[in-house]
Amino acid sequence: MASVSMKDVALAAGVSQPAVSYAYNRPSKLSQAQREHILEVAASLGYPGPNVLGRSLRSGKIGAIGLMMMDKLSLAFADPCTIALLRGISEVGELENVALTLFPLNNNRLVGRSPAANHGSLALRGLVDGLIISTLPDDHPAVLAVVKQNIPFVVIDSPLVDDSFFVGIDDRGAARTQMQHLLDLGHRKIGVIIDRLNPDGYRGPIDPQRFKSASERIVRERLTGYVEAASAAGLAFEDLSIIEAGGLDSTSGQAAAFTLLTSNDVTAVVACSDVMAIACMKTAHALNRNVPQTLSVIGFDDIPEAVQLGLTTIGQPMVEKGVYAARMLTEQLNAPAGTRLEPEQKIFATKLIVRTSTLKI
Structure with a gap:
């Protein structure tokens, strides 16, 4: 017996082949009644779905x-x-x-x-x-x-x-929320740890020129959000202590956090990822900075370890x-x-x- 195809289902249901595909993959494109009709016809014909x-x-x-x-x-x-x-x-x-x-x-x-x-x-x-x-x-x-x-x-x-x-996601909007949380808590001496703006291995402080050259969209958008929220609170770009880790891993994050915490008198740190934020918390502990009593830290992503460590963060699916x-x-x-x-x-x-x-x- 020949197998039933998507075309067979479309003919029997009186719809187009894309409509059959939508019934399985993009149901929002169809009304509930139309999708149920297509699926019922498919079931009656023994069609298992797209493969x-x-x-x-x-x-x-x-x-x-x-x-x-x-x-x-x-x-x-x-x-x-x-x-x-x-x-x-x-x-x-x-x-x-x-x-x-x-x-x-x-x-x-x-x-x-x-x-x-x-x-x-x-x-x-x-x-x-x-x-x-x-x-x-x-x-x-x-x-x-x-x-x-x-x-x-x-x-x-x-x-x-x-x-x-x-x-x-709306990276810029979420980043504004991150920064605004620290601002609402009264922080004005704020450090920023980002993983990287360009995949060129650079590690260290960020100036406006480096910021403008960014090719990594996610970090660029999040840093833009931080700067926008800070600006609305009266803080200039130069008022933020921004450090680029140069990598995505915890080791890079800890090195960036050490640079930030030993060269700036910050009371809070906003990190562009939970990996960077958790690295900052570990470095703060090594430097005898108590989180959150003397240093507030907020991350981004809501990875499992963030829950375990009580990290304030931005959750994304x-x-x-x-x-x-x-x-x-x-x-x-x-x-x-x-x-x-x-x-x-x-x-x-x-x-x-x-x-x-x-x-x-």
Whole structure:
């Protein structure tokens, strides 16, 4: 007996093939009644739903997707946010039999210095059918190559690519909330720890020129939010003690925190990630600075360790971002040949989570 296809369901339900895809992958595009009708017809025909692996095999594709990320491959297994994204991607049922390839784009074997060089990269040589791109710098050559070759992709957080599927948050607005929390507690001597503005290895104080040169969108947006909130409270850029860690790991964060806390008389620190914030708390302890009695610290992300340490932070749905991005990608891979899907942007909400690491002065 021949298997039932999406086309069969569309004909029987009296709808288009994209509508059938929407019923499984983007239900918000349909009314509840229309979606229920499509699913009932599909069930009556014995249609199990779109299957990325099956479609890939029928089309000569290999049934694999890729995750493009910066830094060393080991970061994917150490960074809490990357782990959460991977968990979200893996929770999408349609991908349970699909291979996932990780592409660390600081590796010269995987990415060249120009879009032309990237045409020969592993990611573009048929190893994957589609890509999830996470937190790459602006105008990264690998992204330009993906766009040029029309490979299906979804961006998580950065970079912003015209006319593309995107999942993220309002980084600038959330950062304003971070800074405002410290300001509302009466702090005016505030330090800022960011991981990096450019992937060039720089570590140390940030001046306006360095700030303007930033290519890392997330950190740029968050630092902009800090500066805007501080400015509204009468604090200039120069009134903030801003240190760039030059990396995403705890060791880099502790070094940045040591520089900040031993060279500035700050009463509070806002960090662009929980990893940086927790590194600051550890360094403060080593320097006999009590948190929050003599130093308030606020982070960003709400990773599991933040809960354990009582870190005040901005919560964002990292796992859900991975789930949503994976569903966006499967929708593109399952779309009928020749069908152009309208790109979607999903901006998740964030929230301030007040714990015990911040205190009014």
